[in-house]
Amino acid sequence: MYDRLKGFRDFYPEEMSSRREVTDALEGTARRYGFREVGTPALERVELYTDKSGEEIVDELYAFEDRGGRDVAMTPELTPTVARMVVEKGQALSKPIKWFSTRPFWRYEQVQQGRFREFYQTNVDIFGSSEPDADAEVLAFAADALTGLGLTGDDFEFRVSHRDILGGLLSAFEADVDVRAAIRAVDKSEKIEPAAYYDLLAEAGLSYDEAERFDALLATDDLSELVDFAGTDRVEAAVSNLQAVLDATEDFGVREYCTVSLETARGLDYYTGAVFECFDTQGDVSRAVFGGGRYDDLIESYGGQPTPAVGVAPGHATLSLLLRRAGVWPEEELATDYYVLRVGDTRPTAARVARDLRERGNVVETDVADRSFGAQMSYADSINAETVVIVGERDLENGEVTVKDMASGDQTTVPVDEFPGSDHPTYDDLS
RNA sequence: UCCGGGUUAGGGUAGUGGUCAUCCUUCAGCCUUGUGGAGGCUGAGACGCGGGUUCGAUUCUCGCACCCGGACCCA
Numbered sequence: 151m152y153d154r155l156k157g158f159r160d161f162y163p164e165e166m167s168s169r170r171e172v173t174d175a176l177e178g179t180a181r182r183y184g185f186r187e188v189g190t191p192a193l194e195r196v197e198l199y200t201d202k203s204g205e206e207i208v209d210e211l212y213a214f215e216d217r218g219g220r221d222v223a224m225t226p227e228l229t230p231t232v233a234r235m236v237v238e239k240g241q242a243l244s245k246p247i248k249w250f251s252t253r254p255f256w257r258y259e260q261v262q263q264g265r266f267r268e269f270y271q272t273n274v275d276i277f278g279s280s281e282p283d284a285d286a287e288v289l290a291f292a293a294d295a296l297t298g299l300g301l302t303g304d305d306f307e308f309r310v311s312h313r314d315i316l317g318g319l320l321s322a323f324e325a326d327v328d329v330r331a332a333i334r335a336v337d338k339s340e341k342i343e344p345a346a347y348y349d350l351l352a353e354a355g356l357s358y359d360e361a362e363r364f365d366a367l368l369a370t371d372d373l374s375e376l377v378d379f380a381g382t383d384r385v386e387a388a389v390s391n392l393q394a395v396l397d398a399t400e401d402f403g404v405r406e407y408c409t410v411s412l413e414t415a416r417g418l419d420y421y422t423g424a425v426f427e428c429f430d431t432q433g434d435v436s437r438a439v440f441g442g443g444r445y446d447d448l449i450e451s452y453g454g455q456p457t458p459a460v461g462v463a464p465g466h467a468t469l470s471l472l473l474r475r476a477g478v479w480p481e482e483e484l485a486t487d488y489y490v491l492r493v494g495d496t497r498p499t500a501a502r503v504a505r506d507l508r509e510r511g512n513v514v515e516t517d518v519a520d521r522s523f524g525a526q527m528s529y530a531d532s533i534n535a536e537t538v539v540i541v542g543e544r545d546l547e548n549g550e551v552t553v554k555d556m557a558s559g560d561q562t563t564v565p566v567d568e569f570p571g572s573d574h575p576t577y578d579d580l581s
Numbered sequence: 582u583c584c585g586g587g588u589u590a591g592g593g594u595a596g597u598g599g600u601c602a603u604c605c606u607u608c609a610g611c612c613u614u615g616u617g618g619a620g621g622c623u624g625a626g627a628c629g630c631g632g633g634u635u636c637g638a639u640u641c642u643c644g645c646a647c648c649c650g651g652a653c654c655c656a
Contacts, residue, residue, distance in 0.1 A: 153629095156647065199656065207656055227656065260582085263650070418656060437655095493615060523615050531617040542615060556617075 157259075157267025163484070169270075169466065171480040172299065172473070173252050176272040176464060179295040183287065185250040185274055190231045192254075196221040198230045212256045224256040228273040228463065229420075229448070236277050237454035245278030264437065264468040271440075275461030277449065282391060285424045285444055286398030288462050292428065292442070293404035295464065300478030306439065309411035310426040312392040313443070316415060318385035319367060319376060320356075327355040330419065336368070337415035368412040388423075395424050422446045424460070430472050439472050440464040487512035487574070489530035493523055493542035499566060500541040503551065506570050507539075531556065537576055539569070553580050 154160060161169060177187070196213050212224040225231060232249060252272040261267065274291055276284045289308060296306055316336060320327045335350035342350075344365075351361035367376055373389045380386075392410070399405045408426070416425045425443030442462025449457035473479040488507050492500045500516055507514045515533060517526055530538050540552035540561075551569050554561035555577035562581040572579060 153647075210654075210656080230656085257655085259654070260652090261648090262652095265655085420656080491616085522610095522613090524613070524617075525610085527615095527617040529617085535617095538617085540615075544615070552615090554616075559617085561616085 155267070157261045159266060159268070164482075167482045167484075168480050169470075171482065172466060172469065173270075173272070175299050176295050177250065177252060179291060179298055180250040180272070180274050183248070183291050183294075185248045185291070188232065188235070188249045188251050190225070190228065190235070190251060190253065192224055193222045194225055194231060194234075196223040198234060199223060199226065210257050210259055212258055225253075226255055226257045228253065228255070228271065229275075229445070229461065230452075232273070232275055232277075233448050233452050233454075233459070236449055236457060236459075237452045240454065243277075246284065247277040248275070249277075250274045264465075264471050266467060270466040271463045272466070273461060273463040275459060277457050277459045279460075280446065280458035282394035282398050282424075284458075285395045285460050286402050286404075288442060288460050289395075289399050289408065289426065290402040290404045292440075292462050292464065293407045296407075296428075299473060299480075301473070301476055303406050305431060305476045306407065306428055306472065307431050308408045308426045308428055309414040310392070310396070310408050310424060311410070311412050311414040311416075312388050312424050313415070313421050314388035314423055315376060315385060315392060315412060316368075318382060318388050319364065319380055322380035322382055322385065323356060323360050323364070325355045325357060325360060329354075332356070333415045336413060339365075339413050371410075373410070392424060416441055416443055420445045420448050426462075428464075430475065432475060437468065439468045484534050485513065486515055486530075486533045486535045487537065488514045489526070489533065489535035489538045490514060490516040491523070491526045491530065491538050491540045491542075492517045493540065493544075496541045496543060496546060499546060499551075503539060503541060503566075503569060510570065510573050512574060541566075553577055 181187075193216075196208065196211065199207055199211065208223075211226055214222065216222050228251065236243065236247060250273060252270060254268050254270050256268050258267060259265070274288060276288060289310075292308070313333070316333055317329050320329050320332050332351060332354035335347060335354055338350065339347045347365070348358060348361045351364065352358060356364060367379060370376065373393065377386045377389050396405065396408060396410070399408055414425065414427050416427065421443040423444035423446060425441065427438040427441040429438060440463060442460070444458070444460040446456075446458040449455070449459060470479060488504075490500050490504045490507070504514045504516045515530075515535070521529070527538070535556055538554040538556060540554060542552070545551050545563065546566065548563070549566055550563040551566050552561055552563050553569070553575070558577070560577055560581065562577060564575075564580050569575065
């Protein structure tokens with residue numbers, strides 16, 4: 151017996167069919183917004199990640215040297231890869247570029263609820279538009295995908311924030327503030343004690359009074375208060391940008407799912423503008439279900455032309471927790487249209503019948519284990535066959551096959567030459 | 582890397598320092614070479630791994646692995 155690796159999962163048919171439903175719903179929504187599917191490698195040069203984030207992240211990667219002496223890593227996320235792709239094609243791509251893909255990613259980290267070492271995400275990104283419409287379209291995609299899966303505004307909310315509002319406010323203080331550290335502190339603020347939060351802000355350079363003032367500002371309902379406080383063009387522009395994004399979500403029909411929450415910051419460094427996280431409003435899924443936001447500087451930092459970008463990446467593991475909690479996780483029963491039951495040496499006819507039914511698009515099984523009549527009936531029952539077609543020696547002697555409806559147990563005989571006939575012949579059509 | 586709780590057939594469980602480890606379910610075959618859901622019979626199938634204590638360990642003990650939660654981290 152061999153063990154499955156920790157943090158990696160097998161998906162048996164029952165669960166795989168549920169996952170398929172979810173993936174199809176996400177991708178179907180993306181396609182309807184005109185996002186185009188891209189395919190991407192499972193391995194990248196490790197520098198793609200270390201150049202941006204430092205050597206220490208190698209500890210969290212599946213990284214190794216390949217036989218050609220290249221340092222490679224199994225992709226821990228998609229953004230660097232699609233950014234690389236955009237840089238590589240440059241001006242050959244007409245803007246805006248709208249891409250999606252569903253894929254596994256790998257991170258060598260501790261397994262927890264909703265977190266595995268191999269995990270699946272559907273990434274959706276728009277490159278080449280700095281307009282608020284692009285941010286709003288990403289939010290609209292995400293909201294439509296979730297409602298398409300059966301969730302409602304009672305189940306989830308998008309907490310929308312803005313990196314430049316946070317950065318602009320911090321710069322407005324007298325103190326010399328480490329903006330990056332302060333934003334990380336904000337990102338943690340809801341998970342830690344207020345005192346610890348203020349300590350972190352203090353470490354970032356704010357005095358205790360300033361930290362208190364900053365915290366109060368983030369809690370405001372009136373964004374104009376922020377503009378008044380800072381008195382800078384930067385904050386004014388950032389606030390009006392956030393407002394424009396929200397206005398666009400109104401027109402796109404998803405404003406109701408969005409809540410302004412400046413305490414939401416996202417841990418990632420590369421975000422620049424509007425950012426958001428999806429939360430379970432019932433609070434059962436403790437961490438953010440997924441997040442997204444604007445990252446206008448990444449393409450340029452990879453050596454491309456300045457290219458604004460915004461994206462979101464629903465992770466399937468946390469999403470499935472939310473769907474199960476909300477009672478809308480798709481549970482599909484195994485379905486089979488026909489079981490073609492063979493008795494005696496009737497394979498030529500049974501095979502022909504099965505083939506004809508499959509050509510009509512039906513799901514058809516037949517005996518491949520040379521089992522007894524009773525065992526075949528039992529198997530047909532276990533795969534939820536709707537109809538059993540009995541191709542037996544006795545039937546064929548009369549030039550017939552027997553068609554049995556499994557739900558009622560009723561059965562009838564039909565001339566073998568006339569079966570299957572119509573597209574999806576059932577007992578009712580034939581009796 | 583750290584903290585807490587776990588691990589007995591495919592799934593769910595009972596139990597014990599000592600003869601064949603309990604029961605339910607599942608799976609396969611048969612009763613019934615032509616009728617599934619019911620019943621009966623037969624069979625398959627487990628003490629996570631390693632060390633220690635002991636005459637003897639699935640049981641006590643230590644370590645490890647894995648699972649479930651959480652901390653850290655979340656590019």
